[in-house]
Amino acid sequence: MSLRTELDIDIENYLSKKKTLIDNHIKKLFEEDIQYKDPSELWDVVRYSLLNGGKRIRGILCLATYESLIENRTKYDTSFENCLTTACSIELIHSMSLIHDDLPSMDNDDMRRGKPSCHKAFGEAQAILAGDAMLSLAFQLLTEKTKTLSSTQALKLINTLSKGFSLGLVPGQILDLSLKEKNYDLATAEKIYTLKTAELIKASIICGAIIALDNNQIKEVINPLSSFGLKLGTAFQIIDDILDITSDKETLGKTPGKDKKQNKLTYPSVIGIEGAKKLAKELISQAKFELKNIRIRQELLSLLAERIINRIH
Numbered sequence: 452m453s454l455r456t457e458l459d460i461d462i463e464n465y466l467s468k469k470k471t472l473i474d475n476h477i478k479k480l481f482e483e484d485i486q487y488k489d490p491s492e493l494w495d496v497v498r499y500s501l502l503n504g505g506k507r508i509r510g511i512l513c514l515a516t517y518e519s520l521i522e523n524r525t526k527y528d529t530s531f532e533n534c535l536t537t538a539c540s541i542e543l544i545h546s547m548s549l550i551h552d553d554l555p556s557m558d559n560d561d562m563r564r565g566k567p568s569c570h571k572a573f574g575e576a577q578a579i580l581a582g583d584a585m586l587s588l589a590f591q592l593l594t595e596k597t598k599t600l601s602s603t604q605a606l607k608l609i610n611t612l613s614k615g616f617s618l619g620l621v622p623g624q625i626l627d628l629s630l631k632e633k634n635y636d637l638a639t640a641e642k643i644y645t646l647k648t649a650e651l652i653k654a655s656i657i658c659g660a661i662i663a664l665d666n667n668q669i670k671e672v673i674n675p676l677s678s679f680g681l682k683l684g685t686a687f688q689i690i691d692d693i694l695d696i697t698s699d700k701e702t703l704g705k706t707p708g709k710d711k712k713q714n715k716l717t718y719p720s721v722i723g724i725e726g727a728k729k730l731a732k733e734l735i736s737q738a739k740f741e742l743k744n745i746r747i748r749q750e751l752l753s754l755l756a757e758r759i760i761n762r763i764h
């Protein structure tokens with residue numbers, strides 16, 4: 452693998468190669484380690500939900516941030532594997548949130564990534580428990596399989612991802628669930644989107660920086676990168692909500708039109724589809740601007756940001 456140079460990135464090729472790397476790393480983990488086989492009633496459910504065609508955007512953003520910040524080849528080679536393991540942890544957290552999101556007591560969806568959602572395939576108890584195992588396994592991997600990282604770095608990764616979950620995803624989900632049928636406004640939509648989606652995207656980007664940089668260097672980039680991640684994450688969720696209205700079941704891999712049916716607060720429901728598209732574009736250009744004042748090769752993250760608003764699923 453070579454260190455990327457500016458101006459020669461084929462973004463589709465980059466996304467596909469990194470997705471394959473992450474998928475293979477997850478498969479290797481489950482194939483090699485006997486702990487993750489017994490009882491099959493648990494690990495088969497985990498495998499079903501984890502290896503079912505996710506885009507791996509969050510894991511890829513972690514790798515891309517790492518690659519955009521790292522300055523020497525030797526360090527790149529030593530730590531790439533740590534970054535790949537971290538990308539797997541991130542995808543474990545993300546995938547378990549989708550399992551729980553699909554449950555009847557939450558978003559109640561029968562389909563995910565083009566297949567029956569986890570509880571539809573295996574039952575509710577199994578889906579809840581598989582999610583629990585995936586969340587804790589994500590943190591276990593960061594302590595066991597990132598051996599060439601310092602323990603300070605490993606702790607920082609754990610802190611960043613656990614905060615993304617406890618202070619991001621979960622509060623965002625609870626606000627989202629409680630808001631149905633109540634007054635809708637843009638500020639509330641922004642708060643929910645930031646928590647539910649953007650915080651984990653931000654955390655994924657910060658993890659890449661934690662692996663690439665030392666303590667002092669991190670201080671210089673943390674605020675602009677956090678802001679980049681939050682803006683990108685909000686745009687990502689806005690596009691998700693637009694696709695819920697404009698796309699079909701086959702392309703989406705899940706049931707479209709659910710937000711309207713459930714009377715959910717979304718950007719399109721407050722400012723319309725065109726207003727939401729415009730806002731997503733504006734957020735991406737603000738996000739890209741955040742990269743201008745830090746020591747980072749900007750092109751890869753900028754291209755990924757553009758690609759995220761042009762996505763079709």
Ligand code: GRG
Nearest residue numbers: 505506507508548551552620621624647648691
């Ligand atoms: C486990 C207690 C507990 C709570 C979990 C369910 C939950 C809290 C949070 C849900 C957050 C959620 C589902 C946000 C939606 C984010 C989103 C846009 C998901 C779709 O992401 P993609 O398009 O999916 O990256 P793929 O399938 O490509 O991975």
